[in-house]
Amino acid sequence: MRRPLSPHLQVYKLQFTSGLSIFHRISGVCLIAFMMLGFAYIALAYFDKTMFIRIQKYAGGWVYQVYWWKFHTFFSYHLFNGIRHIYWDLGKGYHIDFVEKSANIILLLTMISSFIGAVYIFDPSQWRLFS
Amino acid sequence: MTLPHGAYQWFWTRSVGVLLIPVGIWFLWFLAQIKNKDPAYILNILQNPFEGFMLIFLICLFGVHSYLGLKEVTIDYITNSRTQTVLSWVWLIFLITTSGFLILMVGRNIAL
Numbered sequence: 001m002r003r004p005l006s007p008h009l010q011v012y013k014l015q016f017t018s019g020l021s022i023f024h025r026i027s028g029v030c031l032i033a034f035m036m037l038g039f040a041y042i043a044l045a046y047f048d049k050t051m052f053i054r055i056q057k058y059a060g061g062w063v064y065q066v067y068w069w070k071f072h073t074f075f076s077y078h079l080f081n082g083i084r085h086i087y088w089d090l091g092k093g094y095h096i097d098f099v100e101k102s103a104n105i106i107l108l109l110t111m112i113s114s115f116i117g118a119v120y121i122f123d124p125s126q127w128r129l130f131s
Numbered sequence: 132m133t134l135p136h137g138a139y140q141w142f143w144t145r146s147v148g149v150l151l152i153p154v155g156i157w158f159l160w161f162l163a164q165i166k167n168k169d170p171a172y173i174l175n176i177l178q179n180p181f182e183g184f185m186l187i188f189l190i191c192l193f194g195v196h197s198y199l200g201l202k203e204v205t206i207d208y209i210t211n212s213r214t215q216t217v218l219s220w221v222w223l224i225f226l227i228t229t230s231g232f233l234i235l236m237v238g239r240n241i242a243l
Contacts (some may be wrong), residue, residue, distance in 0.1 A: 020243065025200075028200050029200070032201065039190070039233050042186075046174065046236055052170045056167060075155065079152065079155060080158075082148055082152070084143060086149060120166075
């Protein structure tokens with residue numbers, strides 16, 4: 001049996017909540033790329049210490065910071081929505097009221113987390129605009 | 132516990148996902164610690180057994196969770212069963228080699 005594991009999009013009217021569900025999957029796939037880059041970056045600390053520092057300062061340092069910020073945002077979203085998915089897997093929270101309210105809460109939590117991440121990660125003193 | 136055929140994917144994605152919640156939060160905290168630090172400082176932190184093993188644990192859990200996730204996405208969007216099988220193997224080999232390499236490296240750093 002090779003049936004799809006999730007409903008197919010061609011026969012499904014897109015709603016706000018299903019958009020979040022799709023983004024859970026997109027963020028998951030993106031996180032694999034982010035994680036691989038992050039691991040490769042940590043691996044550089046073992047092999048090429050000069051390159052490690054050069055990447056921190058690449059393009060004035062903002063590429064490095066935007067990368068960590070996006071990683072942080074996608075991670076937060078996937079984490080919060082993952083908790084919501086586990087709650088459904090336990091057989092609870094199928095009422096449409098809960099689905100919509102929790103969707104809003106997750107978006108809000110992600111935005112708050114993203115904001116805190118931005119405040120922490122972005123460091124204009126590291127930026128070098130003309131180098 | 133015996134699971135019916137087809138439930139393994141579902142069960143393991145969720146179980147590893149639950150374990151990834153605390154470990155993933157630790158990883159974000161760890162990244163905050165190594166922000167703008169030089170490589171020697173990071174290697175020094177990773178020599179602590181706790182930090183080193185947490186990173187190894189994270190890599191293992193991440194490997195399993197992302198393999199299962201990628202496999203699910205592959206099965207959903209690719210209809211050709213032969214391509215599904217080939218891609219699943221590609222994900223598996225890719226994740227095992229990269230995770231294995233990283234685990235060896237972090238492990239070696241703890242042992243040294």
